Amino acid sequence: MLAGIYGLLSASFFVAMDAVDVAFTEAAVGAGISTLLMLVVISMTGRKEKPTRHKPLPAFFVVIITGGLLIYGTLDMPHFGSEDAPIHNHTSPRYINDSMQEIGIPNIVTSVLASYRAFDTFGEVVVIFTAGIGVLTLLSVGRAKENDEEIESINDSMHQQHLVVRIVAKMLIPFIFLFALYVQFHGDFGPGGGFQAGVIFASAIILYAMLFGLVTARKVINQTFIQFIAALGVLLYGSVGIASLMNGGNFLDYNVLSSNPITGQHLGILIIEWGVGCTVASVMVVIFFNFAGRRERKQHKNKSQNKESST
Amino acid sequence: MIIGLFNHWIVIILMMIGLYIVIAHGNLIKKIIGLTIFQTSVFIFYISIAKVDGGTAPILADGITQYSNPLPHVLILTAIVVGIATTALGLSLVVRIKESYNSIEEEEIQQQDNEEQQSKNKAEENA
Numbered sequence: 001m002l003a004g005i006y007g008l009l010s011a012s013f014f015v016a017m018d019a020v021d022v023a024f025t026e027a028a029v030g031a032g033i034s035t036l037l038m039l040v041v042i043s044m045t046g047r048k049e050k051p052t053r054h055k056p057l058p059a060f061f062v063v064i065i066t067g068g069l070l071i072y073g074t075l076d077m078p079h080f081g082s083e084d085a086p087i088h089n090h091t092s093p094r095y096i097n098d099s100m101q102e103i104g105i106p107n108i109v110t111s112v113l114a115s116y117r118a119f120d121t122f123g124e125v126v127v128i129f130t131a132g133i134g135v136l137t138l139l140s141v142g143r144a145k146e147n148d149e150e151i152e153s154i155n156d157s158m159h160q161q162h163l164v165v166r167i168v169a170k171m172l173i174p175f176i177f178l179f180a181l182y183v184q185f186h187g188d189f190g191p192g193g194g195f196q197a198g199v200i201f202a203s204a205i206i207l208y209a210m211l212f213g214l215v216t217a218r219k220v221i222n223q224t225f226i227q228f229i230a231a232l233g234v235l236l237y238g239s240v241g242i243a244s245l246m247n248g249g250n251f252l253d254y255n256v257l258s259s260n261p262i263t264g265q266h267l268g269i270l271i272i273e274w275g276v277g278c279t280v281a282s283v284m285v286v287i288f289f290n291f292a293g294r295r296e297r298k299q300h301k302n303k304s305q306n307k308e309s310s311t
Numbered sequence: 312m313i314i315g316l317f318n319h320w321i322v323i324i325l326m327m328i329g330l331y332i333v334i335a336h337g338n339l340i341k342k343i344i345g346l347t348i349f350q351t352s353v354f355i356f357y358i359s360i361a362k363v364d365g366g367t368a369p370i371l372a373d374g375i376t377q378y379s380n381p382l383p384h385v386l387i388l389t390a391i392v393v394g395i396a397t398t399a400l401g402l403s404l405v406v407r408i409k410e411s412y413n414s415i416e417e418e419e420i421q422q423q424d425n426e427e428q429q430s431k432n433k434a435e436e437n438a
Contacts, residue, residue, distance in 0.1 A: 019361065019368070019379070019383075019384045019387070020368045020370075021384055021388050022354075022358060022384050022387050022388050022391070025388050025392060026354075026391055029391050029392060029394075029395045030351075030391070034347070034395050037395075037398070037399055037402060038340075038344070038402075041340060041402045041405060041406060042340060044409065045405065045406065045409045045415050056335045059331055059335040060331065060335070062334065063330055063331045063334070064327075066327065066330065067323055067324070067327040070323045070326070070327075071320060074316050074323070075316070078360075080316070080317065081315075081362050081363060081364035082363075082364065083364065083377075085360065087360055087361070087380060087382075088363060091382060092381060092382050095381055096369070096378050096381070099371070100371055106370050106372065107369070107370045107371075108369040108371060109369055109370075109381045109385055109388065112381050112382060113385045113388065117385060120389075124389040124390075124392070124393050127396065127397075128393055128396045131393075131400045132396065134400045134403070135399055138400075138403040138404060138406075138407050139403045139406065139407070189370075190370065193388075195389065195391075195392045198392075199392065283396060284395075287396070287403075291399075291402070291406070
């Protein structure tokens with residue numbers, strides 16, 4: 001819970017420092033998904049920390065000394081909010097002054113993310129994809145069909161208790177999807193884009209899975225299909241790069257995608273934002289499904305063991 | 312004068328809290344929470360140096376001349392999502408460790424490893 005509040009708090013002071021895009025992402029990730037993941041894992045590993053014989057004093061010294069040195073290092077740093085800090089004088093004036101002519105969309109963050117630094121973003125998407133694969137290899141379980149039905153019956157009895165929450169969520173979920181799509185396509189003009197939209201989309205699916213049980217959610221959204229979508233997102237992004245290579249430009253140079261460079265930029269950004277959105281949403285869902293699936297299977301195992309021992 | 316550096320100090324305090332948790336706690340989940348705090352402090356550092364006095368959010372509009380720096384925003388935007396993906400990877404490792412050692416305390420895991428190693432060595436000596 002504290003982590004969730006922490007996430008929301010950091011989102012709010014990112015707004016205070018004019019970073020609306022970042023605040024958006026942090027609100028969706030920090031307050032929603034990361035808290036949820038922590039809770040799932042804690043419920044699997046146990047809540048109590050055993051008292052250890054670690055001596056905190058040396059650690060404390062190390063921390064104090066490092067902190068002291070870092071603070072000494074900050075004495076020469078530019079002041080908060082100063083205009084002539086080195087960071088504001090190199091690449092960013094070009095982004096601010098020329099991006100409207102070169103890219104043609106008002107949100108500078110999106111144009112830097114998807115066009116000037118598209119290669120960088122491609123790398124990030126691949127990292128997310130790889131992390132998804134990692135979680136899959138570590139946690140994925142071959143599931144037996146008959147187990148599913150038994151788990152489902154347990155779930156049904158459990159979820160009858162939360163009738164109000166379920167009905168309200170049922171009404172909310174379409175709007176969350178709609179909002180995610182709005183964020184996806186409005187990223188050129190306001191805060192938003194593929195990363196935020198992906199996380200919001202995933203959180204709607206996760207909400208559904210939490211309230212109606214994992215098995216039901218898996219029936220609605222096939223996990224193999226989601227894994228396919230994750231790969232498709234990366235492929236889409238990469239193929240835009242290849243397409244611009246084919247048209248005689250550099251990798252991910254959108255100017256050559258259309259006869260008019262601005263249209264080309266619009267097209268390129270639209271497609272890669274789709275790629276990013278697909279990958280982020282599906283990797284988040286895959287991660288959640290695998291964590292929760294592991295947990296449910298474990299509970300099921302414990303229950304059947306208890307049954308055997310009692311008979 | 313010197314107060315203008317307070318953003319860096321807050322970042323450093325947060326960072327040191329994270330570092331302390333990573334060093335001093337044996338519980339693997341707490342270590343990961345410490346890492347997350349450390350990570351957020353870096354995010355705050357980037358966003359705070361991007362801020363310009365009198366500037367506004369970097370979305371071009373008429374009548375606004377001063378914007379904050381968009382570049383750190385881009386870097387951190389992607390870093391947040393990558394961060395949650397890698398944290399999930401770390402947590403899944405913790406889950407697997409819990410399953411095979413039945414504990415997530417660093418010392419207990421080390422103890423089990425040592426015992427295993429000793430019994431293996433003994434078996435080799437006997438052979």
